[in-house]
Amino acid sequence: MSFEGLPRLVGAIGLAFVATFGVSAAAQAQTARTAEITYSKHIAPILQRSCVTCHNPDGGAPMSLTNFEEVRPYARAINARTHMGPRAGVMPPWFVEKNIGIQRYKGDPSLSEDELAMIATWVANGSPRGNPADMPPPLAKAMGEDGWLLGKPDLIVKGPEIFVPAVAPDSWGDVGDAPTGLVEDRWVKSVEVREVNDIPRAEGTKTVGGRFVFHHMNYESSVAGQPGTSTTWPIHEIGRNPDQFPDSAGRLLAANSVLHLNASHVHANGHDTHAHLEFGFKFFPKGYQPKYKRSGVLLGNGNDLDIKPNQGGQEIHAFATLTEHTKIIAFEPHLHAQGVRMCLEAIWGMNIQQLTCVGYDHNWVKQYIYDDDAAPILPKGTILHLVGFLDTTASNKNMADGRNWTGGGRRSVANMFIDLGYSVQMTEEQFQEEMAHRRSLMKSRNEYDLGCPLCWAPPVVQPAARPTQQQQGNQ
Numbered sequence: 476m477s478f479e480g481l482p483r484l485v486g487a488i489g490l491a492f493v494a495t496f497g498v499s500a501a502a503q504a505q506t507a508r509t510a511e512i513t514y515s516k517h518i519a520p521i522l523q524r525s526c527v528t529c530h531n532p533d534g535g536a537p538m539s540l541t542n543f544e545e546v547r548p549y550a551r552a553i554n555a556r557t558h559m560g561p562r563a564g565v566m567p568p569w570f571v572e573k574n575i576g577i578q579r580y581k582g583d584p585s586l587s588e589d590e591l592a593m594i595a596t597w598v599a600n601g602s603p604r605g606n607p608a609d610m611p612p613p614l615a616k617a618m619g620e621d622g623w624l625l626g627k628p629d630l631i632v633k634g635p636e637i638f639v640p641a642v643a644p645d646s647w648g649d650v651g652d653a654p655t656g657l658v659e660d661r662w663v664k665s666v667e668v669r670e671v672n673d674i675p676r677a678e679g680t681k682t683v684g685g686r687f688v689f690h691h692m693n694y695e696s697s698v699a700g701q702p703g704t705s706t707t708w709p710i711h712e713i714g715r716n717p718d719q720f721p722d723s724a725g726r727l728l729a730a731n732s733v734l735h736l737n738a739s740h741v742h743a744n745g746h747d748t749h750a751h752l753e754f755g756f757k758f759f760p761k762g763y764q765p766k767y768k769r770s771g772v773l774l775g776n777g778n779d780l781d782i783k784p785n786q787g788g789q790e791i792h793a794f795a796t797l798t799e800h801t802k803i804i805a806f807e808p809h810l811h812a813q814g815v816r817m818c819l820e821a822i823w824g825m826n827i828q829q830l831t832c833v834g835y836d837h838n839w840v841k842q843y844i845y846d847d848d849a850a851p852i853l854p855k856g857t858i859l860h861l862v863g864f865l866d867t868t869a870s871n872k873n874m875a876d877g878r879n880w881t882g883g884g885r886r887s888v889a890n891m892f893i894d895l896g897y898s899v900q901m902t903e904e905q906f907q908e909e910m911a912h913r914r915s916l917m918k919s920r921n922e923y924d925l926g927c928p929l930c931w932a933p934p935v936v937q938p939a940a941r942p943t944q945q946q947q948g949n950q
Contacts, residue, residue: 512596512597512600513597513606514543514546514547514602514604514605515543515604515606515607515608515610516605516606516609517605518594519543519546519610520611521586521593521594523614525567525584525585526540526567527541527614528624529567533676535687543604547602550598550602553566553594554594554595557586557594558595561573561834562815562816562834562836563834563836563837563838563871563872563873564836565834565836568714568838568839568841569583569584569841570834570836570841571583571585571832571833571843572834575829575831576819576829576830576831577831577845577851577926579845579848580846580849581844581845581846582716582719582844622669623667624667625665625667625755628667628755628756629661629757629758630655630657630661630728630758631755631756632653632654632655632656632753632754633653633754634650634653634734634751634752634754635651635653635736636749636750636751637650637688638747638748638749639688639741639744639747639750640743640747641747641748642743642745643743644743646740646741647738647740647885648737648738650692650736650739650752651736652735652736653736653754654733654734655728655731655732655733657728657729657730657731660728660730661727661758661759661761662725662727662728662758662759662763662764662765663720663725663727663757664719664720664757664758664759665717665718665756666709666717666718666726666755666756666757667754667755668717668753668754669752669755670687670689670751670753671750671751671752671753672686672687672688672750672751673746673748673749674686674687675746685744685745687744687750688741688744688750689711689740689741689750690741690742690887691710691711691712691713691739691740692710692711692737692739692752693737694708694711694734694735694736694754695708695734695735695737696708696728696729696732696733696735697732697735698729698730698731698733699733701729704727706726706728706729706732709807709897710809711752712840713838713839713840714838714839714840714841715840715841715842716841716842718805718842721804721847722759722766723765723767724765724766724767724769724899725765728758734754736752767899767900767905768900769897769898769900770799770801770897770898770899772795772801772898773893773894774793774795774859774861774894775793775809775891775892775893776883777883777891777893778883780881780882780890781880782865782867782880782881782882783867783880784867784877784878784879785877786866787867787868787870788864788866789864789865789866790862790863790864790865791862791863791865793860794858794859794861796856796858796859797855797856797858797859798855799900799901800855800900800901800903800905800906801852801853801855801899801900802851802852802853802898802909803830803845803850803853804844804896804897804898805842805844805845805897806833806842806843806845806894806896807840807841807842807843807894807896808863809893809894810837810863810865811886811887811888811890811891812837812873812874812875813865813866813871813873813874814837814865814890815864815871816832816833816834816835816864817832817835817862817863817864817894818832818833818861819831819859819861819894820862821851821853821857821859821860821928823853823854823858823928823929827860828851828925828926829925831843836873837873842895848912848916849926850926851926852926853928854906854928854929865890907934910927910929910934911934913926913927914934917930
């Protein structure tokens with residue numbers, strides 16, 4: 476090597492030395508920061524918000540996670556389950572895919588990337604407790620006021636009690652009627668359904684279904700002999716979140732109405748069980764009237780399905796054309812044990828809007844209620860396209876046996892393919908009003924509202940009235 480090259484070599488060595496020690500210093504600083512992540516200050520608030528409503532002594536989850544002593548043995552399991560992604564088994568059970576479609580929903584308990592990183596770092600550092608003084612205030616009651624997630628209802632209606640033997644075949648049929656006791660018509664803001672039973676809470680269970688005997692149930696309300704008083708209510712299912720109706724579209728619970736508990740699926744649980752359902756209604760103020768009418772759109776197929784054995788990546792499709800301007804309030808994928816994913820898209824002209832894609836877990840049937848200012852508002856003529864994805868291989872842990880062909884049916888080993896979400900219809904005036912509001916929320920013309928495909932179109936300008944002949948003569 477010539478002497479001319481020596482300064483370059485020395486400089487290179489110096490740069491390498493500085494870079495090495497610079498990276499080391501940064502790594503040490505990062506280690507110092509991550510070492511500060513503790514249960515008391517960082518992890519407990521996450522669990523309180525997204526986990527403890529189920530993971531408490533009275534909840535449906537297999538174990539309680541209300542304090543450090545309960546959480547610490549499950550630290551690695553918590554890290555694994557929260558990092559599974561939006562598919563069956565992930566905790567908390569919320570399956571919206573965060574890289575597709577609308578991302579604003581009511582009651583979203585999912586964890587952010589930063590929260591997932593904190594959990595992973597906390598576990599990698601040995602799951603330290605930290606300073607107990609950093610703990611968030613204790614939850615007064617993990618399940619909400621008097622055990623209701625949405626707070627104490629204005630009206631609680633108790634359904635008939637049933638008895639399910641410890642070992643028995645599944646049953647389907649009517650459970651009976653439950654009078655509401657209402658003396659005047661009321662419009663409902665939210666409804667929450669819970670099962671009350673005598674299954675011992677001290678005994679462990681591996682699934683949320685192990686705490687209950689009602690798998691799902693359709694119900695409606697009406698007054699005998701009085702047309703116009705009938706209301707259908709969203710289905711009750713295991714692991715489902717409560718229904719919250721928008722201010723513009725409450726549902727009527729008529730005076731002297733009765734809840735008809737029909738199409739109920741009941742299963743044995745290994746215990747002789749006495750159980751009943753309770754319906755918690757919260758009302759809009761007296762004098763309230765809904766702005767929108769409910770839409771009759773039903774999307775899916777529960778009958779002529781052809782699901783092949785031992786095959787992943789199967790797709791099923793359904794289409795519906797909107798005959799009225801429509802606002803979609805909630806998306807609720809309903810498949811059976813073979814189902815792993817469902818997507819909803821809107822086709823308008825040459826445009827295809829991917830509205831929502833979610834994973835599916837038949838143990839946790841969820842509805843996804845759009846934020847009011849993110850809900851799809853679609854013009855009549857829009858084609859809704861529903862896509863279901865099924866897996867009958869051994870990788871789908873919800874499958875009992877994937878060797879048989881299956882079609883449509885009520886049992887979980889058969890199939891359904893339906894969007895149980897709900898919508899409202901809008902007049903032309905209401906549609907234009909909704910779009911004007913959504914346009915006002917856009918910060919620039921470069922912002923795109925995925926749920927409003929025509930918001931980029933210019934507002935409709937009504938033509939000026941033409942003068943009459945008499946007016947023309949007076950000019």
